[in-house]
Amino acid sequence: MARVLTTIDAVRAQFSALQRNLVFFDAPGGTQVPDSVIGAIAGYLRDENANLGGPFETSRLSDALVARAHATAGAFLNATVDEVVFGANMTTLNFALSRAASRDWNDGDEIVCTQLDHDGNIAPWLELAHDRGFKVNLARVDDECRIDLDHLRSLVNERTRIVAYPFAANSVGTVTPVAEIAAIAHDAGALAWVDAVHYGPHGPIDVAEADADVLLCSPYKFYGPHLGLAFARRELLESWRPYKVRPADPFPVSNRYETGTLAHELLAGFVAAVEYLDDVGWDFVLEHERELGQQFLDGLPAGWTLHGVPTMDGRVPTFALTHHSLTPEEAATRLGERGFAVWHGNYYAVEIMKRLGLPDGAVRVGIVHYNTVKEVERLLDALAALGG
Numbered sequence: 001m002a003r004v005l006t007t008i009d010a011v012r013a014q015f016s017a018l019q020r021n022l023v024f025f026d027a028p029g030g031t032q033v034p035d036s037v038i039g040a041i042a043g044y045l046r047d048e049n050a051n052l053g054g055p056f057e058t059s060r061l062s063d064a065l066v067a068r069a070h071a072t073a074g075a076f077l078n079a080t081v082d083e084v085v086f087g088a089n090m091t092t093l094n095f096a097l098s099r100a101a102s103r104d105w106n107d108g109d110e111i112v113c114t115q116l117d118h119d120g121n122i123a124p125w126l127e128l129a130h131d132r133g134f135k136v137n138l139a140r141v142d143d144e145c146r147i148d149l150d151h152l153r154s155l156v157n158e159r160t161r162i163v164a165y166p167f168a169a170n171s172v173g174t175v176t177p178v179a180e181i182a183a184i185a186h187d188a189g190a191l192a193w194v195d196a197v198h199y200g201p202h203g204p205i206d207v208a209e210a211d212a213d214v215l216l217c218s219p220y221k222f223y224g225p226h227l228g229l230a231f232a233r234r235e236l237l238e239s240w241r242p243y244k245v246r247p248a249d250p251f252p253v254s255n256r257y258e259t260g261t262l263a264h265e266l267l268a269g270f271v272a273a274v275e276y277l278d279d280v281g282w283d284f285v286l287e288h289e290r291e292l293g294q295q296f297l298d299g300l301p302a303g304w305t306l307h308g309v310p311t312m313d314g315r316v317p318t319f320a321l322t323h324h325s326l327t328p329e330e331a332a333t334r335l336g337e338r339g340f341a342v343w344h345g346n347y348y349a350v351e352i353m354k355r356l357g358l359p360d361g362a363v364r365v366g367i368v369h370y371n372t373v374k375e376v377e378r379l380l381d382a383l384a385a386l387g388g
C-alpha cells in the first residue's frame with residue numbers, strides 16, 4: 001500500500017497536540033493521538049450515536065461501526081474477527097479473561113509470570129492464586145534485563161496452565177523472544193499469554209507469528225483512544241465460560257466477553273488510529289525509532305546509569321535511567337520544569353524494580369516515531385545539565 005506520511009514533518013502535522021513546546025517522551029504511559037482520531041470520536045457522537053440493534057439509522061450506523069472496529073482489530077493483529085475482544089483497558093480485560101480461563105482449574109495448578117511483566121499481567125494471576133490455591137512462579141531476568149529462558153523453562157511443568165509474559169517491557173524496553181517462549185509453554189501443554197501493550201506502538205503484532213494463545217494490547221498506547229483490546233484463539237473463547245449477561249448468550253463468541261455497551265465513540269477512534277498507522281507504515285516507525293534510540297544511547301551523558309539492554313538490538317527505545325544523586329522524582333520534576341514530559345517511579349513494573357534494587361524506580365524516557373532528532377538532542381542537553 002502506498003504510504004501517505006513519509007516524512008517526520010508530515011507525521012507531526014497530523015497531531016495538533018505536538019504543535020506546542022512540551023516535548024513528549026511519555027509515550028509508554030499513552031501516546032498523543034492524531035487529529036483524525038479526535039475527529040472520528042467527535043464524528044461518531046455527533047452523527048451516529050446510538051445503542052446497537054435498533055431499526056433506525058443511527059443504530060444501524062452504530063452496528064456497522066462496531067463490526068468495522070472488530071474487523072479492523074482482527075486485521076491489525078492478524079486474527080479473525082471472532083477472536084478479538086474490546087474492553088475498558090488491558091488490565092480490566094486481563095482480570096476478566098484470566099477468571100474465565102481458570103474456572104475449571106484445580107488447586108495447585110501453576111502460572112509462570114516474569115520479572116519483566118507489568119503488574120497488569122501478574123496481579124490477575126496472584127488474585128486467582130489467592131482465591132483458588134494456584135501457584136504463581138516468576139521467571140528471572142539476567143543483568144541486562146533479558147528473560148532467563150533456562151530459568152523460565154525450569155519453572156514450567158505438567159501443572160503449568162499459563163506462561164504469562166510481555167512482548168516488550170514497559171520499564172526497560174526489552175523485547176522478548178515471544179514465539180520461543182510460546183513454544184516452551186506449548187511443550188508443557190500450557191497457554192502462551194502475551195502482554196503486548198508496550199510493544200503496540202513500536203512494531204507490527206502478528207498473533208500467528210507470536211504463536212500466542214491470548215494477547216492483550218491497549219490502543220491508547222498506539223495513537224488511539226483509552227481502550228483495551230484482547231485476542232484469544234477461537235477454540236479457547238468457545239471452551240471458556242465467560243462472565244456475561246444472559247441476553248448475550250446468542251452473540252458471536254468474542255462479543256460474549258464484551259460485557260455491557262462498548263464505548264462506541266472510542267471504537268471509531270480506534271479505527272482511525274489504525275488507518276493513521278497504515279498511512280505511516282511500520283517501516284517508517286521501525287527505522288525512525290531505531291535512529292532516535294541509537295542517538296539517545298550514543299549521547300547519554302555522564303552522571304546517568306542506563307538499566308537494561310545497552311544496544312538497540314532486542315529492545316524498543318524505552319529507556320530506564322537513574323541519576324547519581326537526584327531521585328527519579330526529582331530528576332523527572334527538573335526535566336518537567338524544562339519542558340520535557342518523562343515518567344518516574346515503577347510504572348507498575350514492580351518486579352523489575354525489585355530485581356534492579358530500585359525502590360524509587362527510575363526515570364523513563366519513551367521515544368516513539370513522532371519524536372525528532374532535535375527533541376532527543378535537547379533532552380540529551382538537559383540530561384547533561386543535570387548530570388555532573
Ligand SMILES: Cc1ncc(COP(=O)(O)O)c(C=O)c1O
Binds near residue numbers: 170
Ligand atoms: C506493558 C503494560 N502492560 C499492561 C499495562 C496496563 O494497561 P492498561 O492501562 O490498558 O490497563 C500497561 C500500562 O502502562 C503496560 O505498559
